[in-house]
Amino acid sequence: MDMDQLKRQAAARALEEVRDGMQLGLGTGSTAKHFVELLGERVAAGLKVIGVPTSEATRADAERCGVPLTTLDAIDHLDITVDGADEIDPELNLIKGGGGALLREKIVAAASDRMIVIADDTKWVPTLGRFPLPIEVIPFGLGATSRAIEKAFAECGVSGQMAVRKAKDGHVFVTDGGHWIVDARLERIVDPASLARALSAIPGVVEHGLFIGLASSAVLAGGEGIRVIERRKPKGD
Ligand SMILES: O=C(CO)[C@H](O)[C@H](O)COP(=O)(O)O
Structure with a gap:
């Protein structure tokens, strides 16, 4: 099948x-x-x-x-x-x-x-993280938001490359809400609940893909x- x-x-x-x-x-x-x-x-x-x-x-x-x-x-x-x-x-x-x-x-x-x-x-x-974690962000101030996300990753014991999602046509992917998405390759998220809380506390993060x-x-x-x-x-x- x-x-x-x-x-x-x-x-x-x-x-x-x-x-x-x-x-x-x-x-x-x-x-x-x-x-x-x-x-x-x-x-x-x-x-x-x-x-x-x-x-x-x-x-x-x-x-x-x-x-x-x-x-x-x-x-x-x-x-x-x-x-x-x-x-x-x-x-x-x-x-x-x-x-x-x-x-x-x-x-x-x-x-x-x-x-x-x-x-x-x-x-x-068995553990979340192999699939890149989508993080929906406001385009304004993305550099500052990305640094805050990296800090949250470090505090939660994860790290990995981040990339702004592109659409098939090569342009930045824009969500239905008019935001961008950063995909983070973390491989293994040991404490998803803590990471979810840390990401939610960052002002430029609209929402993240951890559903806890x-x-x-x-x-x-x-x-x-x-x-x-x-x-x-x-x-x-
Ligand atoms: O979260 C989603 C969309 O934002 C989808 O539910 C997720 O990507 C799974 O998609 P599919 O059923 O095509 O594998």
Whole structure:
């Protein structure tokens, strides 16, 4: 089975959790796109749900698939967010932002009662960090912000090269919020919660791709079948 089929299987398993009347966060990326497509099929068959997209790309996908949309200003909470991830550790801490949507993804996940992460099982790692950590920054004062990020890395026992993300056309990648992303090659993040706190305290950092205590469960699809891992601690811990 190829990777794309595994991603679709994980998305299909998460869809089993969706009930009539639910308000859903819709993630971004190739795995989340499968979820939106499958959700669209259920909506066409009569399921009543409403979604909040985590990116302009997902908004376009949801509209194409006939999934009704709303905003976090119009509703007071979300029941479930279903989203992909770049890495998932055994505590269900995540690295996200490979697709550049980490800011809206984190706002939406934090507004949800539950976050279900869907992925092929290559995303499961013993320790986060092999995937470059995306850090969303304000372009103004990037030199100062980068130095503050390096200081935070040193305090948290990590180091690695940083690079401003480029789009396929060679220009700087600009997020839906109009910011830039710095990708940091850290290899091994020994204490992701401390690093998350240190990065959040830097003024020029808008958000970072460490999702700590947000995922409620992970649905991992692999050659051996589907594995569902539930988070042991309550959301936010
Ligand atoms: O965080 C993300 C986008 O910002 C994605 O969820 C993450 O990059 C995984 O993407 P894919 O499902 O394509 O592997």
